[in-house]
Amino acid sequence: MPQTSFKPLKMGVIGFGYVGRVFHLPYIEATEGLALHAICSSREDDVRNAYPDVKIFNTAEALCADDALKVIVIASPNETHRPFAEMALRAGKHVVIDKPFTTNLPDAEAVLQTAREAGKHVIVFQNRRWDSDFLAISDVVRSGVLGPIRHVESAFDVFEPAISDNWRFARGEGTGRWFDLAPHLVDQALLLFGAPERVTADIQCLRAEAGADDWFMVTLHYRQLNVVLRGSMLARFPAPRFVIHGTRGGAIKNGLDVQEAQLVRHISPSDDAFGVDPDLIRLRHEDGTMREMPARAAAIASFTPFSSKR
Incomplete structure (x- = not known):
């Protein structure tokens, strides 16, 4: 043809x-x-x-x-x-x-x-819908292996104590860490869990002379589920990128997604190495069983299921 x-x-x-x-x-x-x-x-x-x-x-x-x-x-x-x-x-x-x-x-x-x-x-x-860690975490949540999800923490921490002259962190409309980063975290939460019933927020400037917010903790409240979104520019010991707690187990992912760092190094999205994250996602079941899985899309398809024991 x-x-x-x-x-x-x-x-x-x-x-x-x-x-x-x-x-x-x-x-x-x-x-x-x-x-x-x-x-x-x-x-x-x-x-x-x-x-x-x-x-x-x-x-x-x-x-x-x-x-x-x-x-x-x-x-x-x-x-x-x-x-x-x-x-x-x-x-x-x-x-x-x-x-x-x-x-x-x-x-x-x-x-x-x-x-x-x-x-x-x-x-x-919204490019971070395709972050390797988020795609894999989405697979875990939707697979049901952790049972109904009750608590989620999504953190994006960096350590940048110096005040830069970047417009993103100067005084002005639409500047600060919340506007710069939170659209990704909020978007990911909405994709997984939909619109919350209510929202509580704490957004602050923690660095001296900062022109705009550099720290936030925002909670999306659902029925029997809280999703905590956090971001700090003064995190010398960054929190895990994702922590998921369900009624039958939990999952944790350390380290930020690799795609931004790869793009900075001019690794093309078409490269086979693009998006391959060395940080594994760790899962623990209610019976103590531990599993690890790579941070990539559809990884749950090859993941050995937990026991059906309750």
Whole structure:
């Protein structure tokens, strides 16, 4: 049978900072059917050195006006997400917005309304739905081997005592650790357990002279289940990434997912080593039986089930 031919979707990216370079551009390059066409950045020399064959624009307006583009990725500072998204949608482009989608609910609703009026798709980029540890933990939770889940801790700790000049941690709208990290943790919890009945939150600045929050502990309260989301920038001894307690056993995963570190080292998502996490997930059953499993998707399929003993 003849093969179906199609033209790759030409992609444009607004922003060439850490998020654009590390999280978006490698996935565009590694994904069949996508073609990097243009980048908008004030750092023209850096873009040219890394991507000599792409078009470079100095303004978002100029990039959005390029008729060849079909999809625009917004990887710029958080407060620009709404205006750039609406600009791209009105220019007839589909839009991918890095988290957080916007810095407040009215802006999010306005972007969605603009997308409806333009007849275009707009989605938030939630790459940590595909973290190896989260995929494996999801398999464990959904398999039922731990019984009904009653308590979950999802922590993302780092040790960065020095105050950087990064815009993410300066005073401003949509800055701080909660806006920077929590969209991932909240998204993962909602995928596993749905919307909670109520939420309690403690969000603070613990480092002297910090411009925005650098520590949080937020609990999602469900019926017979609490999901605790934590993040600290002063964790010299990081907490486990995941701790799961069920009525028939528990699971623990130490260490952060490896994919971000691999992308920083220019390991492509298409590489066989990508996402292979050396930190195993440990499970303990009610009868004391211990098991270990790799942090990867569908690992539970090859996992020796616990005894059915109750």
